[in-house]
Amino acid sequence: MAAEQTEVVTESNRCAEIVSGLLRTETEVAVDAEGVNLGRTGPLTLLQVGTRDGRVYLFDIHKNKVLLQPGFLKDLLESTKIVKIIHSCRGDSAALRAQFEVNLHNVFDTQVAHLEIEESKGKRLPVELKLADLCDMYGGNSAALESKDDIKKAWMTTAGYWAIRPLKPEMIQYAVADVIVLFALYDNLISLLHEKGLYGKFQKSVDVEIVVQTDSAVDKRKQELLTSTVDAILKEIATKCDRREYQCLEDLNENEARAIGLCRTDQIIRSSSTFKKIRMQSVDKFVMETEGKIANDPMACEVSGGLYGKLKANESEYIGTDLGRRIKILLNRVGKIQMEQLKSKYSVDTPLEYIRGSDFGPIRSIRVDEEDNAIRRALYYRVTVRDLLVLKKQYQENPRAVEINKGLHNKIRFLATRSGHCSRELKHLSKELWTTFVQRYGREHKY
Known part of the structure; x- marks a missing residue:
């Protein structure tokens, strides 16, 4: 032009x-x-x-x-x-x-x-x-x-x-x-x-x-329609497996191959051995493709934003198997790449709205007392402060609606009482929340 x-x-x-x-x-x-x-x-x-x-x-x-x-x-x-x-x-x-x-x-x-x-x-x-x-x-x-x-x-x-x-x-x-x-x-x-x-x-x-x-009701209906479509296709696959019409992943058409990739764990548990074998072949193919992409271009794990979550779900499905061990190795590699990208992509003062959605998980997983990189540490402080401010507001508005699970309880206790590398703002906020939760639940909350 x-x-x-x-x-x-x-x-x-x-x-x-x-x-x-x-x-x-x-x-x-x-x-x-x-x-x-x-x-x-x-x-x-x-x-x-x-x-x-x-x-x-x-x-x-x-x-x-x-x-x-x-x-x-x-x-x-x-x-x-x-x-x-x-x-x-x-x-x-x-x-x-x-x-x-x-x-x-x-x-x-x-x-x-x-x-x-x-x-x-x-x-x-x-x-x-x-x-x-x-x-x-x-x-x-x-x-x-x-x-x-x-x-x-x-x-x-x-x-x-x-x-x-x-x-x-x-x-x-x-x-x-x-x-x-x-x-x-x-x-x-x-x-x-x-x-x-x-x-x-x-x-x-x-x-x-x-x-x-922007309309949660519309989004819910769309997701329900997708789920019902996938479920219907999976039932068809299960029937064909029972009839021995399908023996391997290559037998599936395009619709069926996509559906098997979207299969939930509870659907696999109830299925036949042939169905489980085909599902495993589908996951194996996904893992092989991901391994190849990352070998050729480490940025591949960043371009596909939900990659880590999908791998994590597949890992829990195949714990104790060779495929599960390959997924675990791949998860570790993806995690290291994401951590390296955090310090190359962001600065200590990057606005929170500039942080990619797929990076919030890795940021929240940072072990701040062991972290020696100033950028990653600053990102952890600021994201955690934002998360705790949201939690504080929700608790003030309706305490009964806030679920304080064991992980969150322990995290706030650690930040309030033991973390030596906490920012002043985060330390103050976590102490305030810890005091509130101790008053309501006690120091050792039962879950």
């Missing part, structure tokens, strides 16, 4: 002028957002809007939050007349709703369109795709997205990357690419949806995605 077609917008007057023009002349715009851990609480820092004739406006929300107020971008994003083409809108929508009270309307979500088309082919557990893969599948300029993975690795390892100002050339390139490819994708997908009679169902699914991260 020519440089003159891309404009970084920081001034309110210029924003109002652009929005007014778009509302007059456009029927569709391509939209994307960037931010730090973007979502309901992760700050939205940049909003991109593209047009069919190749113009891309990068609205710098980090510098000027007024740009998303009424009279500015809010009017465009909430317009029922202009289609907003977005790839996977739920994170962007959650940030807009929670942080700016902007409610998206008339959205065409390319990810949702893909999932609906896949479901119409009989795939009950269709896989979400990256934008580049979607372009390859349905027609679009995926070449414009070739550098995205390299740039993504940079911002995955740099705290607050999308809050860096001024915007770097590669940041602008990344942000622009995300919207310029959407129009060709939109034209092809909307044609397919109408051709297959799926457009009405698609619109209802988009309405769910717009609110799913």
